[in-house]
Amino acid sequence: MTKQTELSAISINDLTVAYNEKPVLWDIDFHAPQGVLLAIVGPNGAGKSTLIKSILGLVKPAAGQILVFDNDYRPQSRLIGYVPQKNSVDWDFPTSVLDVVMMGCYGELGWFKRPSHKERELAINCLEKVGMKEFMNRQISQLSGGQQQRVFIARAFMQDAPIYLMDEPFAGVDAATEKSIIALLRELKDKGKTVICVHHDLQTLKEYFDWVMLLNVRRLALGPVNEVLTAQNLKKAYGGKAGFLAGMNTEEK
Amino acid sequence: MLTTQFEIMLLASLTAVTCALPGVFLILRRVALMSDAISHAILLGIVLAFFITKNLSSPLLIVGATLVGILTVSLTELIIRTHKLKKDAAIGLVFPLLFSIGVVLINKYTGDVHIDADCVLFGELAFAPFNRLYINDIDLGPQGIWVISAALMLNITFIFFFYKELKLSTFDAGLAAALGFFPGLIHYALMTLVSITAVSAFESVGSILVVALMIAPPAGAYLLTNRLSHMIFISAGIGIISAIGGYGMAYAFNANIAGSMATISGVIFILILFFAPERGILANMVVRKWHKWDFAASTLTVHLLQAEIEDADYTEHIVSHMIRHMKWTPEYTSEVIAQCIQEEFIEKHGSKLVLTPYGREKANLSLVKN
Amino acid sequence: MIEFIITLFSDHTLRIVALGAITIGITAGSLGAFAVLRQQSLLGDAIAHATLPGVCLAFLITQSKSSLILLIGAALAGWIGTLFLMLITRNTRIKKDAALGIILSVFFGFGLVLLTIVQKLPTATKAGLNKFLFGNAATLLQEDLTIIATLSAVVLMTLLLLWKEVKVCVFDEGFAKSIGIKITFVDILLTTLIVIAIVIGLQTVGVVLMSAMLVAPAAAARQWTDNLSVMVLLSAAFGALSGLSGAITSSLVSNLPTGPTIVIFLSTLVVISLCFAPRRGIMWDIIRYNKSRKQIQTTTMLKNLLLFSEINTNDPFHPHDIAALDAIGRGAIDQTMQELKNKGWAQQFKDKRWALTPVGLKEARSLTEEYEKGLITEN
Numbered sequence A: 001m002t003k004q005t006e007l008s009a010i011s012i013n014d015l016t017v018a019y020n021e022k023p024v025l026w027d028i029d030f031h032a033p034q035g036v037l038l039a040i041v042g043p044n045g046a047g048k049s050t051l052i053k054s055i056l057g058l059v060k061p062a063a064g065q066i067l068v069f070d071n072d073y074r075p076q077s078r079l080i081g082y083v084p085q086k087n088s089v090d091w092d093f094p095t096s097v098l099d100v101v102m103m104g105c106y107g108e109l110g111w112f113k114r115p116s117h118k119e120r121e122l123a124i125n126c127l128e129k130v131g132m133k134e135f136m137n138r139q140i141s142q143l144s145g146g147q148q149q150r151v152f153i154a155r156a157f158m159q160d161a162p163i164y165l166m167d168e169p170f171a172g173v174d175a176a177t178e179k180s181i182i183a184l185l186r187e188l189k190d191k192g193k194t195v196i197c198v199h200h201d202l203q204t205l206k207e208y209f210d211w212v213m214l215l216n217v218r219r220l221a222l223g224p225v226n227e228v229l230t231a232q233n234l235k236k237a238y239g240g241k242a243g244f245l246a247g248m249n250t251e252e253k
Numbered sequence B: 001m002l003t004t005q006f007e008i009m010l011l012a013s014l015t016a017v018t019c020a021l022p023g024v025f026l027i028l029r030r031v032a033l034m035s036d037a038i039s040h041a042i043l044l045g046i047v048l049a050f051f052i053t054k055n056l057s058s059p060l061l062i063v064g065a066t067l068v069g070i071l072t073v074s075l076t077e078l079i080i081r082t083h084k085l086k087k088d089a090a091i092g093l094v095f096p097l098l099f100s101i102g103v104v105l106i107n108k109y110t111g112d113v114h115i116d117a118d119c120v121l122f123g124e125l126a127f128a129p130f131n132r133l134y135i136n137d138i139d140l141g142p143q144g145i146w147v148i149s150a151a152l153m154l155n156i157t158f159i160f161f162f163y164k165e166l167k168l169s170t171f172d173a174g175l176a177a178a179l180g181f182f183p184g185l186i187h188y189a190l191m192t193l194v195s196i197t198a199v200s201a202f203e204s205v206g207s208i209l210v211v212a213l214m215i216a217p218p219a220g221a222y223l224l225t226n227r228l229s230h231m232i233f234i235s236a237g238i239g240i241i242s243a244i245g246g247y248g249m250a251y252a253f254n255a256n257i258a259g260s261m262a263t264i265s266g267v268i269f270i271l272i273l274f275f276a277p278e279r280g281i282l283a284n285m286v287v288r289k290w291h292k293w294d295f296a297a298s299t300l301t302v303h304l305l306q307a308e309i310e311d312a313d314y315t316e317h318i319v320s321h322m323i324r325h326m327k328w329t330p331e332y333t334s335e336v337i338a339q340c341i342q343e344e345f346i347e348k349h350g351s352k353l354v355l356t357p358y359g360r361e362k363a364n365l366s367l368v369k370n
Numbered sequence C: 001m002i003e004f005i006i007t008l009f010s011d012h013t014l015r016i017v018a019l020g021a022i023t024i025g026i027t028a029g030s031l032g033a034f035a036v037l038r039q040q041s042l043l044g045d046a047i048a049h050a051t052l053p054g055v056c057l058a059f060l061i062t063q064s065k066s067s068l069i070l071l072i073g074a075a076l077a078g079w080i081g082t083l084f085l086m087l088i089t090r091n092t093r094i095k096k097d098a099a100l101g102i103i104l105s106v107f108f109g110f111g112l113v114l115l116t117i118v119q120k121l122p123t124a125t126k127a128g129l130n131k132f133l134f135g136n137a138a139t140l141l142q143e144d145l146t147i148i149a150t151l152s153a154v155v156l157m158t159l160l161l162l163w164k165e166v167k168v169c170v171f172d173e174g175f176a177k178s179i180g181i182k183i184t185f186v187d188i189l190l191t192t193l194i195v196i197a198i199v200i201g202l203q204t205v206g207v208v209l210m211s212a213m214l215v216a217p218a219a220a221a222r223q224w225t226d227n228l229s230v231m232v233l234l235s236a237a238f239g240a241l242s243g244l245s246g247a248i249t250s251s252l253v254s255n256l257p258t259g260p261t262i263v264i265f266l267s268t269l270v271v272i273s274l275c276f277a278p279r280r281g282i283m284w285d286i287i288r289y290n291k292s293r294k295q296i297q298t299t300t301m302l303k304n305l306l307l308f309s310e311i312n313t314n315d316p317f318h319p320h321d322i323a324a325l326d327a328i329g330r331g332a333i334d335q336t337m338q339e340l341k342n343k344g345w346a347q348q349f350k351d352k353r354w355a356l357t358p359v360g361l362k363e364a365r366s367l368t369e370e371y372e373k374g375l376i377t378e379n
Helices: A048-056 A097-109 A117-129 A145-159 A175-190 A202-208 A231-252 B004-028 B033-053 B060-081 B087-109 B117-122 B125-130 B143-161 B163-171 B173-178 B183-222 B228-253 B257-275 B281-310 B315-325 B330-342 B357-369 C002-010 C012-037 C041-062 C067-091 C096-119 C122-126 C142-161 C163-171 C173-178 C183-205 C210-224 C228-252 C258-276 C282-312 C322-328 C333-342 C358-378
Strands: A008-019 A022-033 A037-041 A063-068 A080-083 A163-166 A194-199 A211-216 A218-224 B132-135 B138-142 B346-349 B352-355 C346-349 C353-356
Touching: A008 A048, A008 A194, A008 B281, A022 A048, A022 A194, A022 A211, A022 B281, A037 A048, A037 A175, A037 A202, A048 A063, A048 A080, A048 A163, A048 A194, A048 C173, A080 A145, A080 C173, A097 A117, A097 A145, A097 C163, A117 A145, A145 A163, A145 A175, A163 A175, A175 A194, A175 A202, A194 A202, A211 A231, A218 A231, B004 B033, B004 B125, B004 B138, B004 B143, B004 B163, B004 B183, B004 B228, B004 B257, B033 B060, B033 B087, B033 B183, B033 C096, B060 B087, B060 B183, B087 C041, B087 C210, B087 C258, B125 B138, B132 B143, B138 B143, B143 B163, B143 B183, B163 B173, B163 B183, B173 B183, B183 B228, B183 B257, B183 C096, B228 B257, B228 C096, B257 B281, B257 C067, B257 C096, B281 B315, B281 B330, B281 B346, B281 B352, B281 B357, B281 C067, B315 B330, B330 B346, B352 B357, C012 C041, C012 C142, C012 C163, C012 C183, C012 C210, C012 C228, C041 C067, C041 C096, C041 C183, C041 C210, C067 C096, C067 C142, C067 C183, C142 C163, C142 C183, C163 C173, C163 C183, C173 C183, C183 C210, C183 C258, C210 C228, C210 C258, C228 C258, C258 C282, C282 C322, C282 C333, C282 C346, C282 C353, C282 C358, C322 C333, C322 C353, C333 C346, C353 C358
Parallel strands: A022 A218, A037 A194, A037 A211, A080 A163, A163 A194
Antiparallel strands: A008 A022, A008 A063, A211 A218, B132 B138, B346 B352, C346 C353
C-alpha cells in the first residue's frame, strides 16, 4: 500500500462489488489526494460508474472499506457533490432549470423544509457560473445535451461540497461546452476541491486532468497522468484494442 | 356423449393451451400487459358487432372483437409515437376507455339480452355445456369447444409456420428487420392472434382469466427453461394443470370456475417462483450463499498468496486485515478460515495459515479470472 | 345550470355522491401525477385489481360491511400485491410487465372466487360487494364520505409535507440517494399513498377501472404545463371534475355504472388535452409543421425565380411561366405564388407568368447568399 503523508480525500481498501454474483470491481485500492482533478478511465464495463456509485453509497459493496476524509461516508454528511450520468433521468420531467439546480440544497435543508429566497438566489448564482442564467425558467426538455450537463454541474455547485464525483460529464457534449466545463472543474480544483470524473476520451486526458486511475474491474494504475499513461498500462487496461491509442500517447512524451 | 363435467374440463384445458401459446411470446417481448388491454377492449367490439347482428353466436362477433383488439394496439402505439405520453400511460388510457364504452353500451342498451357486465369479467364456464352446437339436429357438443379449438388450431398453425420469424423478431428485432422479416408485421400478427384468442376464450372464461392464462403459465415456464420450444410446451402443460385443478377447486368450494383457474395458475406460479431448480428464489439464495463463500475463500487465498510473496509470517496481519478492511466480523473470519481448511485450500501450521497447492491454484485462478 | 347546482346540493344523497366523487378525484389525480411520472401507470391497475380479495376476505372474516373494515382489507391486499411484485421482479428474470399481469389477474381471479363464495352466504344479499367491480356512487353514505375525506386529507397532507423529497426521488433517484434522502422510505410511502388513493375510490369507481382515475387526469394535466406543482393541481382538478360529472350522471341515469361513466368523462379530457393543449397539443404540432412547410415552399420558389432568371436571361425580373415553376417547385404552386404576391416579393403578369419584384430580388439574393455561406461553414 502506498504511503499516505496527508489525508486522502477518498480512500478505498479492498473494495469488491458484485452484480448478480459477478464481480464488477475486484479488490480495488484507491487513494485520491485532496485538490486534484482525477479521471477514472477504462473500457466499457470496467466498473467506472460502479466505483463512483459505491463511494456515494448507491451500490452496496460485497466487501471493502470506503473512507472519505478518513471517516466512513454517509450521504448525510454532505461531503460529496454528485453529477450523475445525463441519461439517468427523464428529461421530459415537468420542471424548470432553476428547480433542478435548487435540488442541490435539498439534502442540506433536511426533511419538511422548503427552499427559501436565499436558496433561490444561490441557485441563480450557480447557474450564472455555468453560463445558464438566462435559461433558468426553461423547461428542462428544451435544453441541448451540453446545457443539460451544465444544469447538472450547477446543481453540484449548489451542494458546495469539498469533493465532486462526476459520471461522464463530457458525454454528448459539444466541443465548446466541453472546454467551458473543464474550465469550471479547474476553477474548483484551484479552490482546493477534489474533482473525480469518469472519462472516456484518452486523447484529452493529459490536457484536462492531472491525476488518472486506470480501471478494468481491477485497478491497473493510479497516479499523476504523466506517470500512469504509459503504453504498457494502457495495454493492460484496453488489451490489444487500444494499441493505436497507446502509440499516440507515448509519442507525445 | 360426454359428461358435462368432462366437457367443462376439456373446454377449460383447450382454453388454457390456446392462451398459453401467444402468451409465451407476449412475455418474451415484454408486452405482457397488451393481453390485459386487448382482453378488456374487445368487449366493445363484441357489443358493436352484436348491435349489427342481434345474434350472440354470430361469427361476426369474433371479427368485431378482433378489429377492436387491433385498434387498441394501434391507438396505443399512435399515442406513444406522439411522445406526449410514455408507453405505460398510453396503455393505461386506451383500454379503459374502450372497455368503459362497451360496459355502458351493455348496461344501457342490452339490458334484456344475455350479456351482462359482470360476466364479461369472469365468464360463465359452468353454463358452456348448455350452449350446444347443432348441425342438422345432430348434437356436436358445446359450441365453446368448437370455437376455442378453431382458435387453437390457428395459433398452432401460425406458430408452426412462422416459428423462425417469431423467434428472431422476439430476440433481435433489428436483425429480423435487416433480414427482411418485417418484425412490425409479425408484431401485429401476434396481436391479432391475441385478440382472436381472447375473444374465443372470452365467453366461457371472461377477460381476467384470459390475462391469467396468457401470462402466468408462460411466466412460470420462463423460470424453468431456457429454450423457446420447451417453454411453449411447459406453458401449455401448466395451463392444463391450472384448468383441471381450477375446476376441482371450483367444484369443492362451489365457486366461480374462471376465478379458481386463475387462482390455481397463480399458486403454480408461486411454487415455481420459489422452487424452480435454477432460477427460483430458493435456488438463488443457495447460489448466492455459495458465491459468498466462494468469494470469501478467493479473497482469503489471494491475500495469503500475496503474503507468501512478500513475507512468510503474515498470518496475524491477514486476519486483522480481513476484519479491518473487508469489514468481516471476527466470527465470520474464523468461519471462513474453518471452511477453507475443510475445503483444503489452506492448512494450519501451529498458529500460521499456509496455502495448500490446491489453494494456491484457486488464488491464481481468481486473480486471472478477474 | 345554477338551478341544477342548487338541486344538487340540496338533495342529500346527491350531495354526498358529489362530495365523495370530488374528494376521490382530487386524491387520485394528485397521486396519479406521480404514478405517471414514475412510469408506473399500470401499477395502479394491478393494485386496484389486487384489492378485490382483500375486500371479500375482510367481509368473510368480520361479517361486517362497514366500509372502514372493507377498505382496510382492500389496502392490505393491495399492499401484498405490491410486495409480490417486488419479490418477482427483484429475484427473477421475469420483467415488470409480466409480473404486473400475474398479480392483476391472479389476485382478481382469487377475488372472484371469494366473491362467489360470499354471494352464496345467507347474509350476503345486503353486502352488495358487487359494487366493488364497476363502482356505484349512489351507494355512498355519509359514513363513507367521512372516511374518504379523512383518508384523503391524510394522504394530501403527507404529500405536501414531503413534497421536496418525493419530487427529487421521482426525478433523479440516484442523486436523491446521494444527498442522503431515504429513497426506499419515500418509495414505500409513495406506494402506500397510491394504495390509499385507490382504495378510497373502489366503492365509487370499482376495481376494474380505478387505475384510469390515477392515469387519465395526470396524462391530461401533463399536456398543459411544464411545472410539477401546476401539473399536480391540474390533475387534481381534472380528477375532481370528471369524478363529479361521472358520479352525478350515473346517479341520475338508470343502469349506468359509475366507473365506466367517469372513465368516459376522463378520456374526453385526455383527448382534448392531447389535441389542443397550448404548445404541447397535437394541433400545434400540425400547425407548426404546415407553417414550416409553407415557409420552405415560398423560399424555395423565390430562389427558383432568381435562378431561372439568371440562367435564361440577365434580367432578374424576367417573367416565367407558372408551369415551368411548378415543375421544379415543391407542390401547392398556386398557394405559394399567392403567398409571394402577398409579401410583395413576386408579381403576376398575363398568361400566368410570374416575375420577381425588386423587394423579392433583394430577399432572394440574401437567401441564396445565406445558403451558400451555410454550405461553406458546413465544409
